[in-house]
Amino acid sequence: MGERGRVEYFLQQFINGIALGSIYGLVAIGYTMVYGIIGMINFAHGDVFMVGAFLALIAFLALVAIGLTAIPLALFLVLLIAMALTALYGWAVERIAYRPLRGSFRLAPLISAIGMSIVLQNYIQITQGARVKPLPPLVTGGYTLLEHDGFAVQLSNIQILIVLTTFVLMLAFSWLVAATRLGRDMRACEQDLKMASLLGVDTDRTISLTFVIGAALAAVAGIMYLLYYGVIDFFIGFVAGVKAFTAAVLGGIGSLPGAMLGGLLIGMIETLWSAYFSIEYKDVAAFSILVLVLIFLPTGILGRPDVEKV
Amino acid sequence: MSAPLLSIRGVKTFYGNIMALAGVDLEVREGEIVTLIGANGAGKSTLMMTICGTPPPREGQIIFDGRDITRLATHEIIRSRIAQAPEGRRIFPRMTVFENLQLGAAVTEFVHFDEDLERVFTMFPILAKRREQRGGTLSGGEQQMLSIGRALMSRPRLLLLDEPSLGLAPLLVQQIFGAIRNLNEREGLTIFLVEQNAHHALKLAHRGYVLVNGLITLQGTGRELLERPEVREAYLDGGRVPRD
Numbered sequence: 362m363g364e365r366g367r368v369e370y371f372l373q374q375f376i377n378g379i380a381l382g383s384i385y386g387l388v389a390i391g392y393t394m395v396y397g398i399i400g401m402i403n404f405a406h407g408d409v410f411m412v413g414a415f416l417a418l419i420a421f422l423a424l425v426a427i428g429l430t431a432i433p434l435a436l437f438l439v440l441l442i443a444m445a446l447t448a449l450y451g452w453a454v455e456r457i458a459y460r461p462l463r464g465s466f467r468l469a470p471l472i473s474a475i476g477m478s479i480v481l482q483n484y485i486q487i488t489q490g491a492r493v494k495p496l497p498p499l500v501t502g503g504y505t506l507l508e509h510d511g512f513a514v515q516l517s518n519i520q521i522l523i524v525l526t527t528f529v530l531m532l533a534f535s536w537l538v539a540a541t542r543l544g545r546d547m548r549a550c551e552q553d554l555k556m557a558s559l560l561g562v563d564t565d566r567t568i569s570l571t572f573v574i575g576a577a578l579a580a581v582a583g584i585m586y587l588l589y590y591g592v593i594d595f596f597i598g599f600v601a602g603v604k605a606f607t608a609a610v611l612g613g614i615g616s617l618p619g620a621m622l623g624g625l626l627i628g629m630i631e632t633l634w635s636a637y638f639s640i641e642y643k644d645v646a647a648f649s650i651l652v653l654v655l656i657f658l659p660t661g662i663l664g665r666p667d668v669e670k671v
Numbered sequence: 672m673s674a675p676l677l678s679i680r681g682v683k684t685f686y687g688n689i690m691a692l693a694g695v696d697l698e699v700r701e702g703e704i705v706t707l708i709g710a711n712g713a714g715k716s717t718l719m720m721t722i723c724g725t726p727p728p729r730e731g732q733i734i735f736d737g738r739d740i741t742r743l744a745t746h747e748i749i750r751s752r753i754a755q756a757p758e759g760r761r762i763f764p765r766m767t768v769f770e771n772l773q774l775g776a777a778v779t780e781f782v783h784f785d786e787d788l789e790r791v792f793t794m795f796p797i798l799a800k801r802r803e804q805r806g807g808t809l810s811g812g813e814q815q816m817l818s819i820g821r822a823l824m825s826r827p828r829l830l831l832l833d834e835p836s837l838g839l840a841p842l843l844v845q846q847i848f849g850a851i852r853n854l855n856e857r858e859g860l861t862i863f864l865v866e867q868n869a870h871h872a873l874k875l876a877h878r879g880y881v882l883v884n885g886l887i888t889l890q891g892t893g894r895e896l897l898e899r900p901e902v903r904e905a906y907l908d909g910g911r912v913p914r915d
Binding site: 542545546548549552553555556557558559560561562563564565 | 723725744745746749750755757761763764765766770773774775777778821825
């Protein structure tokens with residue numbers, strides 16, 4: 362590999378990193394939103410992402426079984442179905458495991474979250490089996506951006522799909538938070554839950570909707586993961602969840618742009634580490650970031666210092 | 672005489688095992704300014720929050736406009752047109768003045784938003800100037816005006832004001848109290864005011880109550896209470912009534 366080849370290798374890894382980072386970013390949003398509004402880490406969120414991937418797979422197989430084989434239409438329907446059903450899971454998790462503990466001691470919902478995570482993993486393991494579930498590649502093909510010394514920089518259609526979908530969702534979501542009544546209520550709850558209720562905001566409903574939206578975004582990430590890697594199992598939520606959580610902390614927990622930025626950075630770090638050092642240690646690299654950020658930059662890149670939270 | 676707008680009967684409120692209100696009875700009639708005075712920690716703010724159901728009372732009853740609101744959720748109580756400008760103002764720091772006011776108007780479904788906004792801006796012109804500024808960047812006095820303005824955006828039938836004069840310069844206190852008097856006299860708004868500034872509050876109010884350790888120990892017209900030696904002793908600087 363010559364000097365040019367090295368640049369191309371880096372470019373390829375960069376593209377791969379952005380695609381992976383988009384997936385982490387979508388999941389990280391869910392962590393950061395819930396933390397912002399009720400100050401807890403929803404450790405079951407990674408498993409909601411996993412459930413989303415399974416629901417997408419089931420929805421796809423069901424559509425194929427009823428004879429729907431036009432892939433773009435099928436994918437669109439799968440997206441809608443998986444988002445809706447996963448949102449229902451997100452809602453149920455909050456309703457069952459967290460709401461009864463509101464006003465309880467601070468660790469209670471965290472413990473409940475870990476319990477919920479185990480419940481979801483076991484539930485999928487038992488109902489869907491422990492084996493890896495494959496999906497044949499649906500979105501194939503792509504573009505060769507550069508070719509030199511026999512090394513081609515590829516931009517695959519699936520990567521384009523992932524980045525575009527993420528981009529569109531982020532725009533829609535930012536608009537929702539900044540410009541709609543629900544978004545305003547969510548920000549009010551995030552800044553002062555009690556005051557929001559003193560202005561007539563139904564805080565329970567707003568919190569529920571926060572979980573619903575976070576779960577729907579995680580479902581999209583689940584579909585992307587399924588399409589990108591082609592295999593899923595009941596355990597993918599754990600590793601992806603902890604990485605997305607790391608992304609949220611890196612970006613600044615509670616900050617929405619921070620979650621997206623953190624996702625992209627973690628995706629990039631993981632990919633580049635795998636490319637240049639060792640693929641076995643890619644998770645170690647990602648989690649070392651978590652430790653380093655917590656020690657040296659606890660508020661994250663775009664996070665606010667705690668002083669502002671009165 | 673018609674039934675009071677707000678009637679509180681035997682209300683007991685607890686924080687964990689600690690009793691903060693030990694059986695409070697109190698009434699606010701339509702068109703009145705009623706004030707509640709008392710020392711720090713007597714339970715004044717707890718009573719304000721208990722009226723709004725956060726926390727709800729463990730015992731007793733709260734009737735608003737003929738309806739039992741004791742067990743309603745906070746947002747339902749607020750939607751029955753009680754508004755509170757709470758202790759510490761609680762402005763949303765990372766929202767603009769305008770957004771803070773929008774949140775105040777939510778219970779009206781924004782049907783007369785522009786009109787109400789105009790009214791608040793007329794009452795506190797500085798808020799119009801600060802319209803796009805974040806709440807956290809306002810001065811204490813501006814935040815207090817925003818807090819009251821935000822409460823008014825919901826067109827309340829009863830306005831709860833918790834220590835609106837706290838931490839403000841004397842001139843601002845006069846301005847705020849003047850605004851409160853205008854609201855009551857010109858618009859007939861019913862106001863329940865909690866104050867440590869007993870002198871000002873009792874001069875302004877039609878009636879007043881004194882709260883000591885979670886119990887009402889005295890009540891009467893503002894003038895009557897101002898004359899009571901125990902009130903002067905405890906709340907009016909040893910009986911030396913300040914001039915204003």
